Amino acid sequence: MKFVHTSDWQIGRTFRFVDDETQGALQAQRVDVIRRLGLLARAQGAAHVLVAGDIYEHETPTERTLYQPMERMRDFGDLHWHLIPGNHDAHTPDGVWHRLMRDGGVPENVTVHCQPGAVQIDSAENVWLLPAVLERRHVLTDLTAYMNDAPTPPGAVRIGLAHGSVTGFGNGEEAQHNPLALDRAKQAGLAYLGLGDWHGFCQIDARTCYAGTPETDRFTTGGGGGGEALVVTVQGAHAVPDIQRHRTGHYIWKKLDAVTLTTAEDIQALEARVRSIAPDNPGAVLAWLTVTGLLSVDDLALYESTITRRLRAAVACLRVAGSPQLSAGLDDLDRFGSSGAIRSAAQTLLKQAEGGGEEGAIAADALQRLFLLWNDGKGAAA
Amino acid sequence: MILTELQVEGFRRFTAPVTLGGLKPGLNVLAAPNEAGKSTLLMALRAALTLRHTSKSQPIKDLASYGGSAPHVLLRFTWNGVPCALEKRFLARSCMRLTRGPDRYEGDEAEEQLRLMLGLTEAGRGEAAGLWNALLVGQGESFALPALSEAGHASIRSCLSQGVEVVTGGAAASAVLGRVKEQLGLLQTATGRPTGLYKKAMEQEAEAENLLAQLEARKNRLEEDLVALAQARRLLQEQANPDRKMQDEAALAALRVERDKATKLEAEEQAARATVNVAQVHSTNLKQEQQSRQENRERIQQLTKSQTAAQQALDALEPRMQQAQQRVEQARQAREAAEAAQELARRQRALSAQQAGLAHQQQRLGQEQASLRRVEAAYTQLEQAEAVLAALRCVDDACMDRLHKADRLCAQLQAQREAQAPTLTLTLLPEAAEQVKINGAACKETSQQVLQETVLEIAGVGTVTISPAQQDQTGLAGKWEQAAAQRALLLQQMGCQTMADAATHYARYRQAQTRVTEARATYHASLPHGQAGKEQGAAHLVALRKAVAEQEAQCALSEQAVAALQVSGVAQDAVSPEAAAEAEDQAARQAEAARQAEREAQTVFSTAHTQQQAALVAVREVGQALQQAQREETVYLSHKTDDALAADLTQAREDLAVATARLEQLEQHRAEARPLATLESGIARYEQKLEASRTRISQLQIEIREREAHVRFAEGDGLDEQIAATERTVERLKQDREGYERSRAALALLQQTVSAAEQEQTERYLAPLVKTMQPAFSSLFPGGALTLNTQFGVEAITRRQTEEFSKLSDGTREQIAVLVRLGFAELLQSQTGNSLLVLDDALSFSDSQRLERLFDVLTDAASRFQILVLTCHAESFAALGGNLLSLQSLESFTELR
Incomplete structure (x- = not known):
């Protein structure tokens, strides 16, 4: 099982310090990077792209901003895109996801995971996705906790997908919101836990990684500096995943x-x-x-x-x-x-x-x- | 520059060509009357030097001749000794030609060459500006200081900087300042208000902030809508729950059934209660009737007994009544007798009192009568004494004093006479005395004074006449005689012959007066106290007599009263008043005792009478009550017998017991059931709840639709994205604005600093200009000094004191303005070797002395550069001398071909 792990697209983000022309170019690249992600998946033979939250920058984007990433993903009908809400685009009533689903804006090859619980994404290899779903911008509980007890068939490859800050990683204050257990992968028997929220690549342990934003959006990103996506290969339910970093950013x-x-x-x-x-x-x-x-x-x-x-x-x-x-x-x-x-x-x-x-x-x-x-x-x- | 010829054609009044020829270096004067065309010549000169030949501007059009032909001008002059010619035609077939020595230029090239020569720059509308404009002074312009353009300033600065070694960069400063002003002008107006991009940035920032506030307000409303929407959905879900609705409806139906049962039970209970009440009333009525019959019978028995007792009491009262009546009568008689005795005793006491009063009156009358008699006797004596006194001549103390005084005077005078008179002393034998007579009388004295001629007759001897030695030389004899006559008159008045006689009368009169006084005192003493009067003695007597008479009358009246009392049957014996009073008091006490006895008897009688009446009433009432009771008994029996009544009562009691038992049973049921009011309120509550739920659902559905519409509208706009974009815009505009502000501050500081430096420098290099002008100025205003400003204008002149230029007289200002232009020309000449000054109708306000001095100044200046004076005052300017010019017509205009 091979898939692409990405997060924090932040579509619709504005940049205060650049002129209007550059701002337009930067925003355009944030949308274009989806295409590069799709091409990367194809090139690497990955059938799934897991996006760990913050697809959108704002809770109420304009219609164009709302539909741009969906239409980019629609272009890659051979890939399956799995999205979860992040703190910027939490699944609130009448939020972005509600809008999209209400108006039929989500393509068939895109799944927005709005309920926690194991979902089979690959029957051939018995791969199950366990999404953590943010229903508010900030929560004080660990939304991945349910994964420990979430039932999956025997031998299933359990892949977690969450958006938040791991606790006990030198980020005490930041981890107060949307906290994630540092050893969730181990606790919940996950083959891989894909995380979002941090904009630079960061590997927490052998099975837990922040992919970072695929198109850098700030000078002080930290970690790997952003502009990357991860290609993850999972050989089995207990095998250590192979994680490869790939450059996707333009700027x-x-x-x-x-x-x-x-x-x-x-x-x-x-x-x-x-x-x-x-x-x-x-x-x-x-x-x-x-x-x-x-x-x-x-x-x-x-x-x-x-x-x-x-x-x-x-x-x-x-x-x-x-x-x-x-x-x-x-x-x-x-x-x-x-x-x-x-x-x-x-x-x-x-x-x-x-x-x-x-x-x-x-x-x-x-x-x-x-x-x-x-x-x-x-x-x-x- | 030496102008040698000026040809003009088609300029205003000069339709045909004319020439001003014969111009020479130095001073040239054209004296011509008004409207000869002097000013037009100056215009033509200006046009040739400063107006672009291709211009169609209004100043050019204004130059055109009245005949409509195109203005055409030709100048011939030398420039640094090189002969030059300049030809210009304006408007139709415009052209320009310039020759300088062998060089020849045409059109725009010629214009540029000319401007370079003259140092002129383009000033708009085809006009060039520079210092030369200030040297061609038109009519009326000489009154004002030359208004220099920037090019004019530059020319002067150029001249000055060439002359002053230390001054460099003046033009550069102006250029820098110009660019600073230009850049600052892009940011702020002349008054310092923001303009251009700066203003636009400020406005856009404000607009963006306003937009941001609006967006944030919309965002807040959206969030409110979202919260309200979630709340409304929860409420709707709760309200629209069908299980809950079914439960409520079932509960309502059950309540209604229970309510109906309770209503029926209440009606039955009310009916049972009514039955019980009826049975109770019937039973009570029968019981009461039975009891009433028993009571009536007992009452009849009691009344019969009472009637007998009352009659006996009435009969017992009769003897007591009669006895009391008799006692009353007896007491009345005793009281009348006692009252008669009291009246008699009262009369007796009155008589005794009258008699005692009469006796007292009579006693007092006797005393009064005796007193009257004494007074009458004293008064008679007084009258007699007064009559004796009246009968005597009045010889009182005053008469006697006057008489004694007259007598003493006579004696004094006599003594004086005698002292002066010779003394006749005779010593006679006793027998001879008869024989010797003095003045016929026997001589009795042996010595006497001879006061008058005295005849001493001696019997037998003869007479001896003795005369006083001096015949009354002092008049004493007359005085004595007068005094003697006075004394004699007094005596006569008193009825006396001599002084002795008078003394006797006086003694008698005094005695009579004493007796009158004594009699009067006696009389007064006899009067009763309080009546003594000195003047009205007789009146007192009369009053006394009247009082006695009145008392006598009163006594008579008292006597009549006593007599009257005596005749009314009272005892004749005299009784003392005290005894009579005592008797009367006793009689009064007896009468009062009799009245008291009568009152007591009367009371006893009244009591007995009252008792009798009460007994009578009691007998009558008891009788009536007895009759009434007996009638009721009759009625009872006629209605129903006692047995029948008892049977009815038994039946009624049984009925009541049955009804009460039924009622208790129903009440028991009611107590077990829920109260009707509770059931009704429960039903109402459920009905309201169901109704409210329906209404609330409807309202919530409406609210949700509205909120959803709001949310969809807002989300379609992408509020968050718009806010982020606007925040970015605000920030960028703020940066722009702050950048402009920094630029503005820096440029303003730069402008201020460079201006200050330039002004300082200008002031320093103005000194040569002042120096250039000073000689001419001193000629006109000896001892005066000029102060120039940075614009090369005259600020003030200082003679004895500093005077502002604007406050000087018109003539003085014109003279100074001409001197300034002369100074400019001088400067230009000294620095470039080319200058010219043309004055048109200037100095017409100057007085002859100043004019003379000005002529000297002009003549001196003309030794260095050419001056052309145009004037209509030929006679005034005759003294100026110089080369006199005249206008001459030409056959044809000379073109530079």
């Missing part, structure tokens, strides 16, 4: 903390570092830089052109926190001439900028603009 999210810039070389190094994340496809990179440092007038201009203009255009999203400060001295002011109104104004602004504080920051900004205007003016004159 690469990378966070670079504490980047300090003081020279032109630093700027060039930073550019190289970002471009090296995906040298072949920088357009699939989302980078979050936390930048500090002091740059001279020319270096600041270099920073503006290299990072702010070129690199920003090269990647899908360049999120920059902080900025290098202008490190201007009297020598820098000489470019305004040895005297004159502009030189005098620049000196005044430099003095204010050196005073620091909010007013100092405004003065530094004004001085930076003066340099730029002066350079532009010279360029125009030239």
